[in-house]
Amino acid sequence: xxxxxxxxxxxxxxxxxxxxxxxxxxxxxxxxxxxxxxxxxxxxxxxxxxxxxxxxxxxxxxxxxxxxxxxxxxxxxxxxxxxxxxxxxxxxxxxxxxxxxxxxxxxxxxxxxxxxxxxxxxxxxxxxxxxxxxxxxxxxxxxxxxxxxxxxxxxxxxxxxxxxxxxxxxxxxxxxxxxxxxxxxxxxxxxxxxxxxxxxxxxxxxxxxxxxxxxxxxxxxxxxxxxxxxxxxxxxxxxxxxxxxxxxxxxxxxxxxxxxxxxxxxxxxxxxxxxxxxxxxxxxxxxxxxxxxxxxxxxxxx
Amino acid sequence: xxxxxxxxxxxxxxxxxxxxxxxxxxxxxxxxxxxxxxxxxxxxxxxxxxxxxxxxxxxxxxxxxxxxxxxxxxxxxxxxxxxxxxxxxxxxxxxxxxxxxxxxxxxxxxxxxxxxxxxxxxxxxxxxxxxxxxxxxxxxxxxxxxxxxxxxxxxxxxxxxxxxxxxxxxxxxxxxxxxxxxxxxxxxxxxxxxxxxxxxxxxxxxxxxxxxxxxxxxxxxxxxxxxxxxxxxxxxxxxxxxxxxxxxxxxxxxxxxxxxxxxxxxxxxxxxxxxxxxxxxxxxxxxxxxxxxxxxxxxxxx
Numbered sequence: 267x268x269x270x271x272x273x274x275x276x277x278x279x280x281x282x283x284x285x286x287x288x289x290x291x292x293x294x295x296x297x298x299x300x301x302x303x304x305x306x307x308x309x310x311x312x313x314x315x316x317x318x319x320x321x322x323x324x325x326x327x328x329x330x331x332x333x334x335x336x337x338x339x340x341x342x343x344x345x346x347x348x349x350x351x352x353x354x355x356x357x358x359x360x361x362x363x364x365x366x367x368x369x370x371x372x373x374x375x376x377x378x379x380x381x382x383x384x385x386x387x388x389x390x391x392x393x394x395x396x397x398x399x400x401x402x403x404x405x406x407x408x409x410x411x412x413x414x415x416x417x418x419x420x421x422x423x424x425x426x427x428x429x430x431x432x433x434x435x436x437x438x439x440x441x442x443x444x445x446x447x448x449x450x451x452x453x454x455x456x457x458x459x460x461x462x463x464x465x466x467x468x469x470x471x472x473x474x475x476x477x478x479x480x481x482x483x484x485x486x487x488x489x490x491x492x493x494x495x496x497x498x499x500x501x502x503x504x505x506x507x508x509x510x511x512x513x514x515x516x517x518x519x520x521x522x523x524x525x526x527x528x529x530x531x532x533x534x535x536x537x538x539x540x541x542x543x544x545x546x547x548x549x550x551x552x553x554x555x556x557x558x559x560x561x562x563x564x565x566x567x568x
Numbered sequence: 569x570x571x572x573x574x575x576x577x578x579x580x581x582x583x584x585x586x587x588x589x590x591x592x593x594x595x596x597x598x599x600x601x602x603x604x605x606x607x608x609x610x611x612x613x614x615x616x617x618x619x620x621x622x623x624x625x626x627x628x629x630x631x632x633x634x635x636x637x638x639x640x641x642x643x644x645x646x647x648x649x650x651x652x653x654x655x656x657x658x659x660x661x662x663x664x665x666x667x668x669x670x671x672x673x674x675x676x677x678x679x680x681x682x683x684x685x686x687x688x689x690x691x692x693x694x695x696x697x698x699x700x701x702x703x704x705x706x707x708x709x710x711x712x713x714x715x716x717x718x719x720x721x722x723x724x725x726x727x728x729x730x731x732x733x734x735x736x737x738x739x740x741x742x743x744x745x746x747x748x749x750x751x752x753x754x755x756x757x758x759x760x761x762x763x764x765x766x767x768x769x770x771x772x773x774x775x776x777x778x779x780x781x782x783x784x785x786x787x788x789x790x791x792x793x794x795x796x797x798x799x800x801x802x803x804x805x806x807x808x809x810x811x812x813x814x815x816x817x818x819x820x821x822x823x824x825x826x827x828x829x830x831x832x833x834x835x836x837x838x839x840x841x842x843x844x845x846x847x848x849x850x851x852x853x854x855x856x857x858x859x860x861x862x863x864x865x866x867x868x869x870x
């Protein structure tokens with residue numbers, strides 16, 4: 267049995283358009299309507315043809331939906347929820363894909379206080395943005411975390427879980443505050459460090475930008491991928507998950523300082539011990555299907 | 569015309585074995601002899617069959633070579649050079665593939681003061697180690713930096729350049745100290761940060777190791793690849809390129825602190841500006857053929 271019959275996606279970027287494509291691939295009888303606040307994005311999505319219908323207003327998009335998925339940057343979630351509030355059917359379930367959950371759930375709840383809300387976060391993506399960047403298999407084998415509060419109807423949570431599982435994802439239920447801490451570690455701080463290291467490298471006086479680019483295969487290029495992610499999305503994540511990001515960043519800074527000291531004092535054993543420990547995590551990630559087992563992420567070596 | 573007729577590779581790990589394979593693929597009439605201090609590695613390399621000959625001693629390996637390439641961790645370069653000193657033919661050229669050049673060139677020169685030395689560093693690799701990990705196309709389109717000093721015979725530098733170009737690499741001549749600073753930016757500090765962030769994530773009390781692994785697709789997994797690189801090799805790099813690594817690390821720490829402050833004070837514009845700037849570097853790296861243009865490094869999305 268299909269968990270929903272009429273799904274509306276608000277926000278047609280990488281994630282929203284991937285959901286629409288995944289629904290078409292895995293639940294072809296489900297009708298998917300899309301809306302985006304940017305008229306150019308609506309036109310582009312319409313031309314790409316992954317939606318059954320593109321609505322011209324948020325109200326028209328949700329009027330007969332049984333699931334509404336908000337797929338906008340986390341700083342725009344409250345506004346997106348407010349824009350559908352008036353036309354949202356009473357029995358529709360509202361969910362979202364925001365990368366931080368405490369602030370997003372609060373913003374959506376404030377805008378649609380009577381709706382059944384099941385906040386969610388599919389831990390998947392690429393460095394590309396926009397409706398053309400999406401693809402139907404983005405969620406295959408990835409985890410989708412749902413953070414309903416204690417009052418949420420368990421049947422609604424089950425239906426949203428089933429929806430993600432149909433698209434190939436694995437579902438985990440988690441407390442919203444814990445989600446925000448876990449993602450600060452596995453996603454937010456890594457992105458911040460990647461952005462930072464790319465910024466540092468491009469600002470040096472002694473090393474030219476041309477040199478940084480030419481010799482990037484030494485490791486630097488790995489960081490440039492996530493540092494090419496959508497700036498609006500990531501600005502909003504940091505502003506909306508401040509406490510957890512700052513806590514993890516502080517821990518990281520302490521650990522980097524310890525390594526800095528080990529290098530300065532020539533403590534090779536401390537370096538060797540850490541470098542040996544970190545290999546095990548990579549192995550586990552590959553064993554659990556969360557990364558490509560091929561060398562170099564499967565990059566082409568012509 | 570072939571730049572060399574008899575090449576000896578000392579150290580049969582990822583880089584040494586890739587060179588041997590690349591020579592066979594691109595200069596099939598050149599005879600390649602290999603040696604590794606570890607008898608098990610010699611046996612493994614012999615069984616893999618990418619060498620014309622596996623020698624039992626370093627002396628026997630170099631006795632009729634016209635190019636000797638030292639492909640051992642940078643901390644072992646001096647010892648490797650000393651082990652061939654007695655049997656090195658007078659007219660043989662000695663080169664190496666070490667990731668830092670000032671200390672390595674000094675160590676090799678001290679061991680073989682009369683040899684013609686052309687220090688080198690192919691900026692290429694994967695996270696895998698050992699003779700089975702090598703492949704013939706590793707250097708295709710990558711840069712190899714040579715750091716001869718002012719006294720080196722230009723003809724020797726030309727021959728070593730031609731050798732790398734035959735294997736598909738592009739060659740750049742650079743001052744050794746400048747090399748060490750450039751690589752601190754594009755390779756050494758990125759590796760240190762990757763090791764550090766993986767270490768920090770695995771040491772947290774509030775977030776389990778299982779959670780870190782499950783949700784690693786949020787960005788963290790990108791760091792685990794280079795943090796799975798060979799521990800001995802990388803310990804040696806940091807101990808031998810201390811000054812440049814500490815200088816760049818200090819710059820990075822300042823920039824991270826600035827971002828930390830921007831997050832604490834809610835300065836979204838500062839974040840947005842940086843996140844926009846960093847996209848341009850990724851584009852240049854792809855335009856110049858130094859990374860895979862496909863989304864997500866070309867990872868498989870089944």
